[in-house]
Amino acid sequence: MNTEHILETRQLGKDFKGFTAVSGVDLQIRRGHIHALIGPNGAGKTTVFNLLTKFLRPTTGQIFFNSTDITSEKPAQTARRGVIRSFQISSVFPHLTTLDNVRIALQRPLGTSYYFWRSQNSLNQLNARAMELLELVDLALFANKAAVELPYGRKRALELATTLALEPELMLLDEPTQGMGHEDVDRVTALIKKVAQNRTVLMVEHNMKVVSQIADRLTVLQRGRIIAEGPYAEVSSNPQVIEAYMGTVDTELQGAH
């Protein structure tokens, strides 16, 4: 087992009642990398995410995190190992304040969650850290607003803050810039780059500009299989990839998004 790789899958596959969503996926994520998972719609990217975070049970294959076989673990167990995900559809606690959203996440690693007799006031000590995280994603001004009232781009930023609150060793981001305006995209891209300095990030991303800017390596999925893997420059000139993505080899991958 290679310790250079924080996460590794072997022949990972998932069938849904006869439909093969993912098959034979050998994924290797290097420690400290930003690794992008790309592919056309329906390629199985989100399925892979769900398999890695145990929200789905694989039909075949194995998953190793830090050389430990986590294939048959429950979602919460894997999360406690430090594999934390975001969801494709913006996922917050809508009726809690922005600050509370982050605080709930902060509460978990400190282990206070099972000491239910602790009053919530003891959670106030988490406020400082929560505000720090909100400032990091530029949400400090919205701290006392209910999450449901935040504009879409801000909600995604809040997700990033809650994910960070859990101090993940491996962070899985499912389309972190999806549906954002240009300005937000640049900000979130810079933010991901910043938070990736001392951790590993695996992200599903459609925006090739973002991928080209920050991804160290990328894996291309098509119909549930890996068709290419490597640094951006190498993968983006791979004719198979260009065809998969654009349906034709004539177009530059750069423009895909």
Next chain:
Amino acid sequence: MTDIFGIPLQAFLGQLALGLVNGSFYAVLSLGLAVIFGLLNLINFAHGAIYMLGAFLAWMGLTWLGVNYWWSLLLVPLVTAGAGMILERSLLRRLYGLDPLYGLLLTFGLALIIEGLFRQMFGVSGQPYPVPDALRGATNLGFMLLPTYRLWVVAASLVVCASTWFVIERTSLGALLRAATENPKLVQAFGVNVPLMIMLTFGFGVGLAGFAGVLAAPATQVSPLMGSHLIITVFAVVVIGGMGSILGSVLTGLGLGLVEGLAKVFYAPASSTVVFVIMALVLIVRPAGLFGRDK
């Protein structure tokens, strides 16, 4: 002053006190329903049957095993909670991906089965359960005399409701529970064992029903029908208070008990329908319930 609106003060206060006792049962039962609905999105139709089961377990414990009232008050909620958790693990869990109606139908069927079994065994006449020695007699409140057991029912219910409210609204465990109510998947991604949380929550809600059953045993006849009689009103309470609202279900439960008591004073025939009239009005004006939140 010896009368109020032409009604003797004693009778007036007496009905109010009775209303408060009924309200206490509504509060504990609707609280259990609200806790379960909040996290599981399940309308537990078996709640009344479990309340009845709680009363019968207390009766059987006393009659067959010599387990006294106080031990029942402690053990029966644990037994019903355990049974609830087995039920959640073995049956309810299979229905989570489906339309909530399946859960409603399953629990409704269970209620019919439990009730049928007890009717078969005990008939419908009801078994007496003696008031424990320490709570016999009446207590003089200064302005009126009230059976001590009724006072105890109100006090015990209030303590249980207040503790539950405190845990859910003011502790870190409660914060997680509320978060899981809003977005269980996200809490699971945070590393919280949500399936376990769901099982314990269902067990707790069902345990509350068992507790209410023991509390009710000395106050009413222990009968297989006691659950289905009460639960219809409790569902109305839940609708009026707002589905899933903790504080709402407690306050509405107590409040409607009082309203029923008042109705008995002024126009007795209305007392059995007044709750449903209020429910209809609330549904017209505030469909999410008095304390509910529009989704």
